[in-house]
Amino acid sequence: MDVFYVPYLAVAALVLVGLYAVIFKRNLIKIVIGITLIESGVNLFLITLGYKEGSIAPIYTASPSSIMSMPVPQALTLTSIVIGVAVLALMLTLVIHIYRHYGTLDVRKIKEDEE
Amino acid sequence: MIDFLIEHSPALIVAVPLLGAFLTPLIGKINDKVRNIFVILITLLTTSLILLMLNNFLPDATPITYVFGGGPANVGTSDAPYAIRILFEIDGMNAFMALIAGLLPLIAVIYSWGFLKDQTGQDKFYTLLLLMTAGMLGMILTGDLFNFFVFLEITSIASCALIAYRTDNKFSIQAGFKYIVISAIGALFLLFSVAIFYGQYDALNMAVIANNIKYGFLDKIALVILIAALAMKAGLAPMHMWIPDAYGRSPASVAIVLVGTTLASLYGGLRVIFTIYGKTLLDMGSTISPNIIIGFLLIALSILAIFVGVFLALKRSDFKKMIAYVAVAEIGYIFLAIGAALIRYDALKTVDSFTGEVISYGSGFYALQGGILHILNDALDIGLLLLVAGAVYFATKETSINKLGGLARNMKYTTIFFLIGFLAVSGMPPMNGFASKLLIYQSTYEVSPILGIIAILCSIMILAAFIKVFQSVFLGPEIPSLKNVREVPKSMLFAMGIIACIIIFIGLFPDFIIENLVTPAVDALHNSAGYISAITGGA
Numbered sequence: 001m002d003v004f005y006v007p008y009l010a011v012a013a014l015v016l017v018g019l020y021a022v023i024f025k026r027n028l029i030k031i032v033i034g035i036t037l038i039e040s041g042v043n044l045f046l047i048t049l050g051y052k053e054g055s056i057a058p059i060y061t062a063s064p065s066s067i068m069s070m071p072v073p074q075a076l077t078l079t080s081i082v083i084g085v086a087v088l089a090l091m092l093t094l095v096i097h098i099y100r101h102y103g104t105l106d107v108r109k110i111k112e113d114e115e
Numbered sequence: 116m117i118d119f120l121i122e123h124s125p126a127l128i129v130a131v132p133l134l135g136a137f138l139t140p141l142i143g144k145i146n147d148k149v150r151n152i153f154v155i156l157i158t159l160l161t162t163s164l165i166l167l168m169l170n171n172f173l174p175d176a177t178p179i180t181y182v183f184g185g186g187p188a189n190v191g192t193s194d195a196p197y198a199i200r201i202l203f204e205i206d207g208m209n210a211f212m213a214l215i216a217g218l219l220p221l222i223a224v225i226y227s228w229g230f231l232k233d234q235t236g237q238d239k240f241y242t243l244l245l246l247m248t249a250g251m252l253g254m255i256l257t258g259d260l261f262n263f264f265v266f267l268e269i270t271s272i273a274s275c276a277l278i279a280y281r282t283d284n285k286f287s288i289q290a291g292f293k294y295i296v297i298s299a300i301g302a303l304f305l306l307f308s309v310a311i312f313y314g315q316y317d318a319l320n321m322a323v324i325a326n327n328i329k330y331g332f333l334d335k336i337a338l339v340i341l342i343a344a345l346a347m348k349a350g351l352a353p354m355h356m357w358i359p360d361a362y363g364r365s366p367a368s369v370a371i372v373l374v375g376t377t378l379a380s381l382y383g384g385l386r387v388i389f390t391i392y393g394k395t396l397l398d399m400g401s402t403i404s405p406n407i408i409i410g411f412l413l414i415a416l417s418i419l420a421i422f423v424g425v426f427l428a429l430k431r432s433d434f435k436k437m438i439a440y441v442a443v444a445e446i447g448y449i450f451l452a453i454g455a456a457l458i459r460y461d462a463l464k465t466v467d468s469f470t471g472e473v474i475s476y477g478s479g480f481y482a483l484q485g486g487i488l489h490i491l492n493d494a495l496d497i498g499l500l501l502l503v504a505g506a507v508y509f510a511t512k513e514t515s516i517n518k519l520g521g522l523a524r525n526m527k528y529t530t531i532f533f534l535i536g537f538l539a540v541s542g543m544p545p546m547n548g549f550a551s552k553l554l555i556y557q558s559t560y561e562v563s564p565i566l567g568i569i570a571i572l573c574s575i576m577i578l579a580a581f582i583k584v585f586q587s588v589f590l591g592p593e594i595p596s597l598k599n600v601r602e603v604p605k606s607m608l609f610a611m612g613i614i615a616c617i618i619i620f621i622g623l624f625p626d627f628i629i630e631n632l633v634t635p636a637v638d639a640l641h642n643s644a645g646y647i648s649a650i651t652g653g654a
Contacts, residue, residue: 015307022300028292035299042307049314073313076261080306083268087299090275094292101285110289 007048014041028098028105032091039084046073046080124168125181125203128213129253131161132220136245143238151228154241158221161248165217169210176635178206178649180258188650196651198320204258206646207635211487212255212382214632215494218617219375220248222610223368226502229604230368230509240280247273247372254379258650260309261319263383264302267348270376271298278365278373290360297357301344308337308344321391322650325643330395330405341387342409348380351450352420355443359427362439367505370435371498374442378490381449385640388457393643396460410457413450414562418569420447425573429580432516435504437584438497441540441577445493451570452486452555455479455562464641478561483637484629485554491628492539492547492621499536499614503529506603506611507588513597516584521593525600530589532611537585539618541578547618550625 014037021034050073058068095105102110120127135157143150172179180188181203191197205213223244231237250270257263275298279291313319315334316327328334347354358377362370388396388409396406424444431437459479466473506529507522508514523530539546542553552574560567602608621628639646 019300022296031296035296035303038300038303042303042310045307046310046313049310072319073310076306076309076313079261079265083265083272086272087268087295090272091292091295091299094275094279094288094295097279097282097288098285098292101288 004053007044007051011041011045011048014038014044026107028095028107031107032088032095035091036084036088039080043077043080043084046077049073120164121167121171123181124164124171125179125205125256126183128161128164128168128217128256129249131164132157132245132249132252136242136249139242139245140238143241147237150238150241151224154224154245155221155228157245158217158224158248161252162217162221165213168205169214172205172210173631173635176207176638178204178639178646180204180649189652196323196326198318198323198650201262202258202320202650203256204322204646204649205256206649207637207639208382208385208487209255211632211636212379212490213252215491216248216251216255216375216379219372219494219498220244222498222502222613223372225613226371226505226607226610227366227368228606230366230505230607232604236280240277243273243277244369244372247277247376251372251376251379255382258321259319260312260321260324261306264306264309267298267302267305267380267383270379271295271302274298274361274369274373274376277369278361280366280369281364284364286360287364290357290364293357294361297354298348301348304340304344308340311337311340320650321386322647325391325393326647326651328392328395330392330398334392334395338387338392338405338409342384342412345380345384345387346416346450349377349384349450350443350446351416352423352443352447353416355420355423355446358443358446359431359436359439362442362501363433363436367435367501367508370439370501370505374494374497374501377446378494381446381490385453388453389640390643390646393646396457406457406460410454410460413454413457414566417447417450417454418566420444420450421569421573423447425576425580429576429583434507434514434516434519434584434588435501437516437580438500438504441500441580442493442497444573444577445489445497445540448552448555448570449486449489449493451559451566452482452489455555455559455566456482456486458562459558478558480637480641481554482558482562483640484633485551485558487636487640488625488629488633489548489551489555491632492551492618495614495618495621496536496540496546496548499532499611499618500540502607502611502614503533503536506607509603509607510600511597516587519588519594519597520591521589521597522600523589524593525597526589526602528602528608529611532615533585533589535615535618537578537581539622541581542574543578545619545622547621547625549622550629 018034018037022031050070055067055069058071142153182188183201188202189196189198250266253266275291275295278294279288281287311333312324316324318324350358398404421444424440428437428440456479464473464476464480539548542548556567556570
């Protein structure tokens with residue numbers, strides 16, 4: 001198997017572990033961690049797509065190598081990271097509020113809104 | 116001046132609410148009244164820019180591209196298009212959606228004037244509401260998949276904060292958390308499929324991707340992910356469980372804009388299916404062509420959504436949550452029509468090959484017309500009902516249907532608006548819901564009679580559910596604790612009145628709307644080549 005595929009396996013692992021955490025974990029913090037894992041997986045996927053072996057950053061005019069990595073996925077990743085931070089902060093704020101109301105983070109003990 | 120405004124209207128439509136959002140806290144320092152007027156002016160300006168754009172666009176209905184930073188959209192050749200720039204592309208479908216997305220926030224801010232009076236944190240409320248508007252309009256107008264993701268996230272973050280606006284209520288916090296988990300996962304999977312496209316076609320522009328799409332294995336994965344993510348954000352069953360919480364627990368003026376964001380996600384789904392995969396929908400190379408598979412999948416899920424929505428709406432005793440379950444069923448109706456249109460995609464219309472004139476329209480065309488008209492009607496009907504529920508809560512501080520009664524005595528106008536809203540949502544003539552639901556019944560009946568029957572029966576059950584609510588909330592004996600209930604402030608009545616007028620107008624003149632707004636949208640969805648060539652054919 002080619003070494004080239006290793007990052008893609010990491011992407012699959014990160015996304016699947018993240019999904020597992022979101023679906024099966026009972027603790028709200030762990031659900032938040034799951035979402036961050038999915039986000040890391042997607043970011044890694046974007047970066048891997050734009051990478052070429054032995055390439056350099058496309059910012060030099062007199063560059064030693066003519067192979068440059070694609071800057072667009074990196075720009076996308078940067079945007080995605082910034083958005084991710086905002087979402088993470090918002091989720092943690094809500095978790096704090098939920099803890100204040102219920103005194104627990106266990107989803108089984110948080111009363112479902114039945115009405 | 117007016118030419119400048121028309122030329123730059125696509126950018127200004129997003130820029131005006133965005134700028135307004137960040138100016139709101141500053142203007143809020145002066146006093147509440149000035150700030151409210153400012154916010155209303157901003158939304159009014161946005162809506163008039165949308166109308167200006169529509170006025171410029173609709174007569175010939177050729178797609179407009181607006182390239183940020185100027186210059187041509189396409190720097191490659193038409194064989195190898197290379198649209199690297201960020202651009203907005205407006206065709207009949209986005210123009211139609213932009214009108215809805217412009218109207219709902221305008222009504223919401225007028226309503227909020229009375230609804231939020233003397234509450235704290237209003238500056239933040241209006242800032243977030245305008246941000247949500249900007250995000251929603253951006254989602255609708257953009258011609259670039261990555262920007263779609265960015266605007267989707269802006270919308271989700273702002274709407275999540277607004278759902279959890281009443282932090283003292285534990286259920287609204289819970290609803291906010293549910294919403295952000297759903298939308299974060301949805302958006303991340305959307306980004307994942309954007310990456311799949313970028314890896315294959317080196318493009319983020321929807322038209323360029325649509326031009327190059329080959330419907331290989333990776334494209335199929337991307338299609339599944341995109342439909343799943345966007346249907347989840349649009350609240351299609353079985354991923355509908357966040358809708359009742361989000362609509363039911365957020366302030367009414369947020370809920371009505373949330374309806375708009377759900378529909379913007381639905382628009383994203385339409386854009387993916389009909390434009391990005393438009394070329395491959397009738398792929399006869401495979402054993403079953405994709406349009407049949409997607410069509411049956413959407414129909415199955417939408418029938419589930421309609422049943423879930425209707426039956427749970429009958430069971431609920433919370434006024435707003437009950438309306439939210441009806442909203443789930445209404446989303447089901449829209450998807451039902453889209454599914455029927457996909458199955459009959461090859462029979463949309465027969466065109467005379469010599470003159471190019473349309474000879475006859477197939478049932479797929481009517482299904483799509485019904486579905487798209489129902490997007491508008493859903494926004495108006497559910498929006499009106501949510502505002503009425505908010506008004507009842509405002510007047511009585513009570514949401515449970517069992518504890519309310521006899522409100523018609525003191526709240527005449529609200530009662531009339533509720534009557535209009537529930538007749539419209541259950542598809543009774545002469546309200547707007549009748550026109551779109553009739554188109555949906557007819558066209559789904561042609562796909563399979565059972566679908567048509569289910570659609571009609573469930574509409575009747577929605578009516579039954581609402582008559583129960585109408586009887587117990589507005590009619591019946593006066594409840595002593597509600598003796599001193601007064602009619603809600605004028606601004607709230609005015610906001611509800613605007614929607615009620617539009618509902619009756621569309622109900623009386625559905626042809627006007629169908630001809631001028633819906634048919635260009637249907638044509639735009641059907642004609643993905645037109646959308647593509649506006650970018651790739653050189654600017």
